[in-house]
Structure formats: structure tokens, C-alpha cells
Amino acid sequence: MPDQEGEELVERAEPGPEMEIVHLLRAVAVDLGRHSTRFAQRNGMHPTDVRALIALMDAARAGEETTAGHLGTALGLNSAGTTALVDRLERAGHVRRVRDARDRRKVTIEVDERAIALGWSHFGPLIDRAVDLLRGYDERELAAIRGFLTGMRKAAV
Amino acid sequence: MPDQEGEELVERAEPGPEMEIVHLLRAVAVDLGRHSTRFAQRNGMHPTDVRALIALMDAARAGEETTAGHLGTALGLNSAGTTALVDRLERAGHVRRVRDARDRRKVTIEVDERAIALGWSHFGPLIDRAVDLLRGYDERELAAIRGFLTGMRKAAV
DNA sequence: TCTATTATCTCGCTCAGCAAGATACTTGTT
DNA sequence: AACAAGTATCTTGCTGAGCGAGATAATAGA
Numbered sequence: 001m002p003d004q005e006g007e008e009l010v011e012r013a014e015p016g017p018e019m020e021i022v023h024l025l026r027a028v029a030v031d032l033g034r035h036s037t038r039f040a041q042r043n044g045m046h047p048t049d050v051r052a053l054i055a056l057m058d059a060a061r062a063g064e065e066t067t068a069g070h071l072g073t074a075l076g077l078n079s080a081g082t083t084a085l086v087d088r089l090e091r092a093g094h095v096r097r098v099r100d101a102r103d104r105r106k107v108t109i110e111v112d113e114r115a116i117a118l119g120w121s122h123f124g125p126l127i128d129r130a131v132d133l134l135r136g137y138d139e140r141e142l143a144a145i146r147g148f149l150t151g152m153r154k155a156a157v
Numbered sequence: 158m159p160d161q162e163g164e165e166l167v168e169r170a171e172p173g174p175e176m177e178i179v180h181l182l183r184a185v186a187v188d189l190g191r192h193s194t195r196f197a198q199r200n201g202m203h204p205t206d207v208r209a210l211i212a213l214m215d216a217a218r219a220g221e222e223t224t225a226g227h228l229g230t231a232l233g234l235n236s237a238g239t240t241a242l243v244d245r246l247e248r249a250g251h252v253r254r255v256r257d258a259r260d261r262r263k264v265t266i267e268v269d270e271r272a273i274a275l276g277w278s279h280f281g282p283l284i285d286r287a288v289d290l291l292r293g294y295d296e297r298e299l300a301a302i303r304g305f306l307t308g309m310r311k312a313a314v
Numbered sequence: 315t316c317t318a319t320t321a322t323c324t325c326g327c328t329c330a331g332c333a334a335g336a337t338a339c340t341t342g343t344t
Numbered sequence: 345a346a347c348a349a350g351t352a353t354c355t356t357g358c359t360g361a362g363c364g365a366g367a368t369a370a371t372a373g374a
Contacts, residue, residue: 017299018291022284024306029186031313037233046330069352076194081331083354088330105339105352127179129312133305134175141301142178144294148302149181155286156188203361226321238362240323245361262321262370317374324367329360336355343348 025152039122045092051075052085053094053119056111067100068107182309196279202249208232209242210251210276213268224257225264 040050055074059066072082086109089095094115100106134142197207212231216223229239243266246252251272257263291299 016288018288019284021291021299021303021306022287024303024310025185025287026189028182028306028309028313029189031310032183032186033190035313048330067352068354077330078332079353080333080355084330086353103340103352107353126312127176130179130182130309131173131175133308133312134178137301137305141298142174144298145302145305146178146181148290148294149178149185151290152185152287153181153188155283155290156185156192205361224321225323234361235363236322237324237364241361243322260321260371264322315374318372320369320371322367322369325365326363327365328363331361332357332359334356337353339350339352341348341350344346 035123035126039119042122043118046088048075048077048085049089049092049094052089053111053115056095056109057116057119060111065100065108068097068109071109192280192283196276199279200275203245205232205234205242206246206249206251209246210268210272213252213266214273214276217268222257222265225254225266228266 036050037047039045040047052071052075055071056066059070068082068086069079071086072079075082075085077085086095086097086107089109090097094112096110096112098108098110100108134145137145193207194204196202197204209228209232212228213223216227225239225243226236228243229236232239232242234242243252243254243264246266247254251269253267253269255265255267257265291302294302
């Protein structure tokens with residue numbers, strides 16, 4: 001073990017108070033991922049299935065229909081993987097396949113109400129806690145949080 | 158609001174300014190995940206391999222040796238999966254297996270310098286951008302960001 | 315020493331996801 | 345109308361990450 005000041009090779013950027021927050025953000029991302037994974041395993045699902053349900057519910061919230069193809073693209077799956085994914089979700093009763101009336105090649109995916117309720121039961125408390133936390137900050141502090149997160153999104157693309 | 162239940166329903170049905178930040182945080186977590194995945198695919202690795210390298214480098218930064226068992230536990234793999242993971246990483250030249258001299262049952266995993274450099278070349282710019290962003294905030298704003306992220310970590314466990 | 319415990323590895327298997335191609339429907343052209 | 349080209353999904357066959365069970369090797373305790 002090195003008896004010197006420790007962080008010469010790993011910590012290229014000067015480790016100021018900023019680096020602590022950078023690591024914190026990464027840790028949060030990992031922890032949120034684990035939280036999803038736990039939800040998946042408890043309900044006999046795979047991480048991809050959860051990602052799919054979230055993508056479907058996001059689209060529904062934005063008022064958009066999601067076709068099988070759309071879903072696969074959003075998750076980075078090819079058509080075969082997408083079919084298998086929707087098969088799994090449908091078999092578990094979380095979604096329904098509905099043939100589009102206008103273009104009968106398309107299959108739109110609808111999320112079952114019970115899957116939505118299941119999701120809320122797991123993610124609801126976490127969201128409530130987040131809202132609670134955020135209510136403790138004033139407008140300038142909220143703007144800082146919003147600005148940092150928005151900036152990181154842009155940087156991560 | 159006079160009615161507690163009513164307030165919660167409104168909170169869920171009608172997202173306030175807080176919900177925007179909640180969704181933003183989730184989006185950041187997803188985007189950071191995608192950023193990792195891209196790094197993995199560009200270098201012929203799987204998401205788990207990247208998670209492993211990050212875990213190994215985190216431990217190294219904290220001055221801890223990581224054994225195969227430790228690594229598997231950290232990633233939620235069983236022993237067979239861990240062996241396969243280390244095999245992959247070693248085959249790619251990213252890590253070395255080193256038998257512990259004191260307890261010869263143990264195998265400590267050392268990350269190759271070139272893997273560290275590779276990681277920096279991909280994650281460095283993102284980290285630099287984060288540090289840049291954070292330098293634009295004063296102490297109270299930084300405390301808000303730190304507090305929110307710390308609170309979310311605790312909530313996600 | 316002999317036994318129990320711990321750490322890693324081996325073997326056989328399951329299943330998510332890929333590549334290629336089949337099938338079904340729509341649209342454009344003649 | 346009929347036919348070709350394009351688009352959306354599904355089928356088939358395969359690869360490989362990760363699991364369960366158990367083997368192997370080293371240490372610790374009596």
C-alpha cells in the first residue's frame with residue numbers, strides 16, 4: 001500500500017468540493033438503478049421489463065400511443081428481442097397487444113391498470129420522499145438543483 | 158387543504174414544480190446509464206463489466222483491495238457468475254488476478270493501468286463538465302444540491 | 315491431526331437478446 | 345386493378361451472461 005498522499009493516479013481532476021457531488025450523483029444513479037432492479041426481481045421481472053413499463057407509462061403520460069417498434073427502439077432492442085419482451089410482459093398480464101385499426105401492421109402496447117398500481121406501490125414512496133425533500137428548498141435552491149441536473153443530462157448525451 | 162387524503166391525490170394527479178425535478182433526476186439516472194452502456198459497447202464490454210471496473214476503481218480509491226468474492230457481492234452475482242466476469246475482464250486485459258499471499262484461497266483483482274486510462278478518456282469529459290457546472294454555484298446552492306442527492310440516496314435504499 | 319469453514323472454480327442449464335428471414339399489411343406506380 | 349416496393353411485427357436458430365449445485369483448495373479451530 002502506498003504511503004504517499006494516496007490519490008495521484010485516479011483523481012486526475014483536482015478533488016475539490018465539486019468532486020464529492022460528482023460522486024454523489026453517480027451513487028444516486030446507481031442506487032436508483034438498484035431500486036428498479038429490486039422491484040423487477042420482487043415481481044419476477046427483468047430490468048428490461050421495468051424499463052419497458054416506464055417507457056410505456058412515460059409515453060402514455062405524454063399522450064402518445066406506443067407501438068412495438070417504438071418500444072424496441074426506445075430500449076435499444078431489435079425486433080426479435082422486442083417481440084420476446086412484449087410476449088413476456090403480456091404473459092405476465094402487465095400489457096395488452098392491440099392491433100392498430102388504421103394501420104393493421106402496427107401493434108400498440110397498452111399498460112394494464114394493475115401494472116400501473118404495482119409500479120406506484122413501489123416507486124410512489126420514493127417520489128413522495130423526493131417531493132418532501134424539494135419542498136424544503138426555496139426558489140433559488142430549486143433552480144440550482146434543476147440547473148445542475150439539466151446540465152448533466154446535456155453532458156451525458 | 159382541509160383534507161389530507163385529497164391532498165395526496167392531487168399531488169399525484171397534478172404534478173407541481175417538484176415533480177418536474179423528480180422526473181429530471183430519473184432522466185439523469187437513465188442518461189448516465191446510457192452513457193456507461195455506450196462506453197461498454199464501444200469497447201466490446203457488457204454493462205456488468207463496466208460496473209465491475211467502476212466498483213474496483215472505487216475500492217482502489219478508498220485504499221481497499223477487492224477480492225473476487227467482494228466484487229461478486231457488490232454486483233449481486235453468485236460465485237459462478239463472478240468467475241465468468243473476472244474471466245472476461247482478464248481475457249480483455251482490463252484486470253489481473255493476483256493470489257493473496259497471506260490467504261492463498263483469496264484472489265484479489267487489480268485493474269490494469271490502461272483500463273483506467275480508457276475509463277478516464279470516456280468519463281473524464283463528463284466529470285469535467287460536472288465540475289464546471291458546479292463551480293457556477295455558491296455555497297448555499299451547492300448545499301441544496303448535495304442535500305437533495307444525499308436525501309435521495311437514503312430514500313432509494 | 316481431523317473437521318468445519320471459507321474462497322474460488324467447474325459443470326450443466328435457462329433464458330434474454332441477436333441475425334436473418336418469413337409473414338402480413340399498406341402505399342405508390344402503372 | 346394489379347403488382348412491386350416499403351414497413352411493422354413475428355419466427356427460427358443461435359450465442360452468451362448468469363444461476364444452482366457441487367468440486368477443489370486453503371485456512372482456522374479443536
